[in-house]
Amino acid sequence: MSPALPELPTPSPVTRALRAAEAHPAVKGIEWVPDDGHGQAVAVLAMDSNLPSRWLARGHSDNGVRAIEPVKVVFGKHFPWSAPTFNLRDDFDRSHPHLQPWGPGRPPEPCVVFGSATELMRSRGFTGLLDQMADWLERAAEVRLIDPAHGWEPTRRDDLHxxxxxxxxxxxxxxxxxxxxxxxxxxxxxxxxxxxxxxxxxxxxxxxxxxxxxxxxxxxxxxxxxxxxxxxxxxxxxxxxxxxxxxxxxxxxxxxxxxxxxxxxxxxxxxxxxxxxxxxxxxxxxxxxxxxxxxxxxxxxxxxxxxxxxxxxxxxxxxxxxxxxxxxxxxxxxxxxxxxxxxxxxxxxxISVDLLRGASGEESGDRPGWTLIGCGSVGSKIAVHMGRAGLAPSLVIDRKVMAPHNMARHALLPRSPGASISWKKSEFLAQALSCLAQPPRMLHTNVAGALVSSEKDPADIMPGDHYAVVNATASISVREALALGRVATRRPRVIETCLLAGGKIGYVAVEGPNANPRTDDLAVEAYRLLGDDPSVNAEVFGSWAEARAIEIGQGCSSLTFPMPDALLSAMTAPMATMLTRYQSSGLPDDCGHLVLGKLAADGLGLSWERTVVSPFVEADPAQPGVLARISGRVHDAICREVASKAGSETGGVIVGRFSEASETFHVVDLIEAPPDSRFSPEEFVLGTQGLRDRIVELVKRTNGTIYPLGTWHNHLVSSGPSATDLSTALLLAPAQTTPLLMLIHTPDGYRRIVSEVVRRPGTDRA
Amino acid sequence: MTATVSHFKVGCGDMTLFRFDDGRTLLVDINIRPAAVDPEDETPNVIDQLRERLDTDGDGRVYVDAFLLTHPDKDHILGLVEHFHLGPPSDWSERTDKILIREMWSSPIVFRRASRNHPLCDDACAWSTEARRRVRLFEEQGIGGHGDKVIILGEDIDGKTDDLEEILVKAGESFSVIAGQTGAFQADLLAPMLADTDEEAEELSKNNSSVILSMAITGDHVPSAARYLIGGDAEVAIWERMRKEYADQDLAYDILIAPHHCSWHSLSHDSWSDLGEDVEVSEDARSALGQANAQARIIASCKTITDDDSDPPCVRAEREYREILSERGGTFTCVADQPGDGPYEIEITAGGHRPKRVRLAATAAAVTGLGTQPFAHG
Known part of the structure; x- marks a missing residue:
């Protein structure tokens, strides 16, 4: 039967809707009155329930849905600003779950959409509502409105007070x-x-x-x-x-x-x-x-x-x-x-962990805990993002108290302009997380100091069953304290998060298994990567930082950078996403990760790039004294160079950083031997041609953040340093303020010479 | 779960995918014309539509649980070599990414050489080679794994299928196993039947001997929620023989795929093109194809049926089918006339079968008439 549309007056939203109804394949007939006496247009649509064959043959489904159902559509005075209501015949089975919970005094009203019918109409038109209504009838016939795959529809009780x-x-x-x-x-x-x-x-x-x-x-x-x-x-x-x-x-x-x-x-x-x-x-x-x-x-x-x-x-x-x-x-x-x-x-x-996880799309169930060190701007943002997802840290550590300028970029709000100042940062954050039903333990302490002092077992500070310690302090001291060999074996893996270049670079370093690569290794590796990127190196390593340090209190020497909270949020939200993923799917099992985010020139776009960093090789670990850690990538390059000059010694310049605190060299790059170098089975002589220029360029690029540490060469047999090696080391040492590292690659591993000038004040004796 | 049957728009040809209540898939015939994969051509891209509806196994292979070839004519097997993996499953390659056929359902015709009357196209030869490979493997090692399985539907002449008991289904027998597992259907094999005499064999062969299967399909866990009757291109003499062999209930259907793309030759010995309205219907064939249940559906997998002397599809056959249905309140549907490029889909639910509803708001039809015809602007 083709629907016969009555004569319509001038076009209006209602007549337009009725035209859509007329064109809808599920609508088999329309009767309507322009005004029901209450200023509302009412149409009764004969809608096809698309009954399957056997029910169609007898005219109704097992639960009484008819092949053609009359559906009354009431276009209220506010139509099309609000969706029309759909009513079914009075004797329609009211035990359907997707009916509004009206009593018998009102006609049955189907809930045709999970959400707002008006919004659906805004996006898909009246035709979209008709599609839903047709679906509703089709499923009502099969009592499939509760779709086991979709879940049990809670008993309708929405309009209650x-x-x-x-x-x-x-x-x-x-x-x-x-x-x-x-x-x-x-x-x-x-x-x-x-x-x-x-x-x-x-x-x-x-x-x-x-x-x-x-x-x-x-x-x-x-x-x-x-x-x-x-x-x-x-x-x-x-x-x-x-x-x-x-x-x-x-x-x-x-x-x-x-x-x-x-x-x-x-x-x-x-x-x-x-x-x-x-x-x-x-x-x-x-x-x-x-x-x-x-x-x-x-x-x-x-x-x-x-x-x-x-x-x-x-x-x-x-x-x-x-x-x-x-x-x-x-x-x-x-x-x-x-x-x-x-x-x-x-x-x-x-508010509960399950509720927050459910609302965030996270699965409920046990998740390993984590420790947050640093409850300042970056740390608080990450902790609150994760707390809102039901994944808050179980322990928060900070040594400082809240200062007024912290409020420019912190996840939490002060209660009044004068309040919340001088609160312990750890306590301030812990209290907020408690309100999210996840009260963490808190520690108001200088964690670097505590770790360096050998009195405390690191495992007493950071529980070993945590999946990670997130270092959001932007403190090199904390980074290096966590890297201490004695500490590294007694703590969970470290993830370091911070911002560089006035918030234009986001930095996430994920330590490898067995603390290799460590976050101090990864930091030097990151300096190399950032130094090689001309679009950011001036920002990262430029001397502008000091110039832009803002005054935050008379006589206060704390260094902080002007940066809007919005930028900090843009950078820290992806960090929280990364931590969530690492928490659910585990940390990398054979390497470390460096994830660097770059702000686009327009200040809006953000792109993150992940670099896989293989474990560092420690040179001659049995030898006491200053340590030398060589990036896996540099080690491979040295092996390749040695293999390419079989039967001869070869070498070059090693580049990286020396940490005074941990007394460790981090080797992350090489400068190849200049063309005038000499290679022979007996010795390798490092030439000079062009080398100075390359070193000047390297130091300039990173504003002296990474620099030559010394030299490397190989021995064809497994032998220690030669007399020549020792005298060269002594010759080179006085020219640099950091100790000199000479690496010797031998068939059974590296040897090292560390040479350093020791002067008594007022003397010139080496 | 609701079972779904997709009838792809392949012109005059057959291509039907059954997704049963338990999720297993049976593909019946294919007609994947080169134009289907030509982005410049408007022919529906049935191979993409098919792949979207299939599952991928743990090794990354898109697969069908079973593929039934009703008979090896080109319009039922076109595109096999291009789109389906043939040969040992271990040779499947990610690069070519072809569809794995876990189990072949083949008529015994694979054991015969191509005759002068019935030259086999390349795809049909490939099907035959692959089926023979699988049968040989069975003879050597017993029933194989996914990609090596085969079932022969119908006995062959001269006892060629005598040693294949375990993988043979004879006409008149039922089975409900698909790819080694009990499926959510019961299939009754009605044909091909073993001919009693050479003369009869010759007659059957001239009439496009096809696999004829009556399948009772479970819907929403209700067994036999709908019964499909599939007859390939079987023509009048075969349907007359069906009538003689089987009782009404054996031939009853809820959904019939009109044989031979709605050809008059399935209902009559006369030529519609030659005789026009003087043709006479074969009462036996009509009766064999006339056992429609209430609210039955007859689906013509063909191009749009025109009121002229062409055949197939034949307007006279359409009239005959509509008359069959008129007594039972059913529906005749020509696949080509359904809106959109996608397949015409039937859902099988606890209450029987019904067409899958298309949501109008998401279709171009609800939005604009542009593109439906040229619109002049002065």
Missing amino acids: DTAIVDAAWARSLQKRDEGCTSFEATYRAAAEADGTVSTYFVTLSDTSMVIRDGIRGDWTFSENDGIRAGRTIGLVAWSGKAPNGSPFVGAKYLPETVTDVRSLLMRAADLGCGDQLRARLDLVQQRMQGRSFKIPMPLLVILLVRRPSNLIGTSSAVEMLPYVIEVEGNADLSPTSVTPVRIAMHRDQ
Whole structure:
């Protein structure tokens, strides 16, 4: 049948919608009135339910959906600013889960979209709504509105004013094998109208169980101020046990919300397998009231827990919570036949790790903890991002207190312009994370000092079962203290996060397994990479930093850089994303990572690049004294050069940094031997041609951050330094302020000579 | 889960993918014309559409659980070599990324040489070679793994299939195993039948002897939620023989793929092109194809049917099928006439079959008429 459209008046949003309906394949007929007497246009669409063949043959589905269903569309006065409502025939089966929870007084109204119908209409037009309506009918016929793959649709109770605030994960954990009902302490707030009735209850259930006292004295308290009532009350949680066959009771049939009084509440509880226990508990409350009468009703919270056949939409639990509020007045009747009214309440979760993870798309379940060192701008942003995802650090460490200028770039807000100053940074952050239901341990200490002093076991500071220690201090001292050999074996792996170049470079260094490469190795490797990048090296290594240090307090020598909070957020959000991924999928198992983010010239774009850094090789680790760590990449280059000059010695210049604190050379680059060098089986002579220029260029590029450390050459046999080597080392040492490193590559590993000039003040004796 | 059957738009040819209730897939015939993969050509890209609907195994291979070739005519096997992996599964290459056929369902025709009447196209020869490889492997080592499995549907003459008991299904027998596992269907093999005499064999061969399968398909866990009758290109004499051999309930269907792309030759010995309205229908063939259940569906996999003397598809055959359905309240559908490039899809649910609904808001039809015809601007 082709729909016959009545004569239409001038075009309007309604006539346009009806044209769309006419063109829709599921619409088989249209009848309409331009004005139903209330200024609303109403159309009745004959919609095809697309019944499958066997049901079509008899004209209806098993649950009574007809082949063609009349759907009444009411275009309200605000159409098209708000979507029209769809109504089904009055005798449509109301037990469908996607019906609005109206009582029998109103026609059944399908919820055609998970979300806002008006927004759907904005994006896909009236045709989009018709598509949804046609889908709805098709699925209603098959009772497939609850799609097990999509999840159990919670019982519709959206338009209600009362709210029960309950930690869902905790409440669900109450459900045991046997049916039960327990009382818990609860608090409430209520908005009272002039006539004394309550428009809204907010009842918060605690996890403290209670014994209801005689006369319920103290269990129920009441105060009123400006129409807001507040006090303590009682919360009952009831759950089902086993089905007659011994398996757990499952509320597999969707029941629309029809509870109106104590009688229907008990009937519903019985349907859901927890009627007996709830009834016993209500009897107890009644008994304990001892005939007391209340001038003001006590809001008794009742929560039914019901196990569903599939997880609730958007959660990882199959237990649905159905909260109700009974206004218990004087001599209230809580017996099974009582018509004392029951208010239907909606559930709002308390902040919990599971809630935050669910809302962030993170899986619930155990995750390894992590330690945060540095609760300043970068650290606080990362901790709060992760805290909001239910992945907050379990330990926060900082040695400083909050200063006013910190508030320009910190994840947390002061309570007033003068407040929150001089708070310990660790405590300030810990308190915020506690509000996200993840209270961390906190440590107000100079961690570098604590680690360097051999009195403390690093494992006592940073728990070994943490998956990582995130160093967000931007402190080289902390970096190097964490790298100390004694410390590295007694702590989790380190991830370092900081900003460089006034916030234009984001820096994330992930230590390799067994502390190789370490974050101090990775820092030098990063200097090399950044030095080689002409688009950033001036910013990273330029002397502008000192020039732009801002004054932050009279006589204060702290160094900080002007940088907007927005830029800091842009840089730290990806860092939090990286940490989340490392936490869920594990740290790299055979290398370290350097992840550098670069801000585009327009100050908006951001690009991150990951470099895999293979483990460093330690030269002659058995030899005591200053250490030499050679990047895996440089080691490979040396091996290649040695192989290419078989039967001869060869060599070149080694480049990197020397750390005074840890007394370690980090070798991250080579300068090849100049063309006038001499290679022979007996010796390698490093030439000079062009070498000075290359060194000048290298030092300039990184503003002296990486520099020549000395030389390398090879021996054809496994021998230690020759007399020539020693005299060359002595010749070179006086020319540099850092110790000189001479690396000797031999068939069975590296040897090293470290030569350093020691002067007594006022003498020139080497 | 709902079973879904996709009828691809391949012109006058057949290409049907069954995705059963348990997720397993059966592909029946292919007609992947070169134009389908030409981005400049408007022919629907059925190979991409097919691949989108298939799963990938742990080794990264897109696969079908089974591939049934009803008979080795070009319009039922075109594109096999180009798009499907043939030969030992260990030779599958990621570079060419062809579809793995876990199990072949083949008629015994693979054991015969191409006759003068029936020259085999390259793809059909390749099918035959591959089926013979798998049969040989079975004879040597027993039933093989995925990519080596084969089932022969129907006995062959001269006892050629006598030693193949384990992988042979004879006409009149049922089976419900696909790629080594019990599937969510029960298939009754109606043909090919063993001819009683040489004369009969000759007659059957002239009539496009095809595999004829009646498949009861589970939908939403309900067994036999819909029954498909697939007959390849089988023509009138074969359907007359079906009528003689089988009872009404054996031939009953919810969905019939109109044989030979809605050809009149499946319903009559007369030529529509020559005789026009003087043709006479074979009552036996009509009865064999007329056992439609209530709200049955007859699907013509062909180009748009025109009211002229062409055949197939034949307007006279369409009329006959519509008449069959008129008694049972069913629907006749020509695949080419369905909107869009995608396949025409049937869902099999607990309550029977129904066409899969297309969401209008997401189609060009709801947005603009531009592109449907030339629009002059003065």
